[in-house]
Amino acid sequence: MGKRDNMKLGTMIAWAFVTWLVPMKSMANDVTITVANDEKCQRQEVVEVDASMVYQKLGLSKGESFIVKNALGQEVGYQLTYDGKLLLDASVRPCGTATFTATPGSPQPMKVFVTGRQYPERVDDIAWENDRTAYRIYGPALQRSGERAFGVDVWVKNTPDLEVSKRYATELGNHSQIEALKAAGKKDEAFQVEIATTYHFDHGYGLDCYKVGPSLGCGAPALMDGKELVLPYCYATYKILDNGPLRFTVELTYNPTEIKGDKNVVEHRIISLDKGSNFNKMTVWYEGLTKPRDVAAGVVIHAEDTESVVLGKNYVQYADPTDNPVKQNFQIYVAVLFPEAEVATTKLMSKKPENGIAGHAVGVLKNYKSGQRFTYYFGSAWSKNDVRTQREWQMRIDEFMEALATPLHVNVK
16 A cells, blocks of 8 residues: 555544544533422422533533523523522422533523612612512612611512513603692692602502611611611612523622621622522621621511511511502512521511501521621512412412422532
8 A cells, every 4th residue: 555545544534533523522512401309399490500510511611602402402591690500490390300401502592580780860779670579779879868768678560571670761751740840830740640650659560669768678687786776778889790581699788887886897798589589599797796796687567567477487477568558458478588597586666666667577696796697588479469468478488498498409411
């Protein structure tokens, strides 16, 4: 065999080896993700997968794109989080398994179910929402105005669509017209414009009818001085870490506060909300404490209804009467859950209720030490949406706590 023949044979062998490797590499690059449910009930929730493991098994570098499909072969949306997780929205039948397949490629645009942002046009509110409800916290511009609003606000929804930005735009866009009509003495016309545009009225998709003021609202934390809550004011700085399509996460730092003996105590929070969930995850920690303190988290009890409070071993829940119980004729269900910490649940009632605030239902973490991370969950539902009664709300709480205690099993191979 001549030199040319040897070269030709070598080329053919090399080409055969490459063509053999290509399908093998393609097969190796298909990653199977299974989500197993050991419980005898249906599960529907966002699950976390180690994203680095998926990249490694796909043979991709971090940041390279890939596609995820369900067992039917349909492409599904996913999210990569700031802390290295791949999020999937998993539906798993009782004692069943859901299977997903990840392959290299460019995914289709994904539908957004969870989002949030700062609204500097509305005194620096940070508002976020998922397909069930919406929340907001108050910012530096509001604090500078002197208004006293400390806790977490709830905006109820009865649509899975994202509504918060539209509500702000409609409300703020008509404010100048309303004020001009009032200034011209046209109060009736001003009222008609207001009632047609304000987010304090339900226009068929929900509203803001939850009173916060100088309280914890729904789920804010606070240090304790004896039996008194040392309420935080508004956040000082923020950073949005995740912004959909399946999870929103924000990190907040609050201005230094003073508690007996400590003058520069700084509060930090990380709050996240997932698609389909009634509950936010809250992790809070404090810096600057020179000795252990008690920390509380809970919900405000309004004077219009002080009886609809339930204190569980590791949760507090309440049927809030709204800002106008007689005319609204519905309830907002709120709760704070403590599955990961030993707390004492109690009611802290005010001797002299102000601004309609009769007190708080809280869980108290005793002897908290500076820098320790305290994680709990807070959330809400609306009687005109997915939870019709307080009894249903209790069931929702129980099921959520059970799901936390028995997580779905995720396997990557």
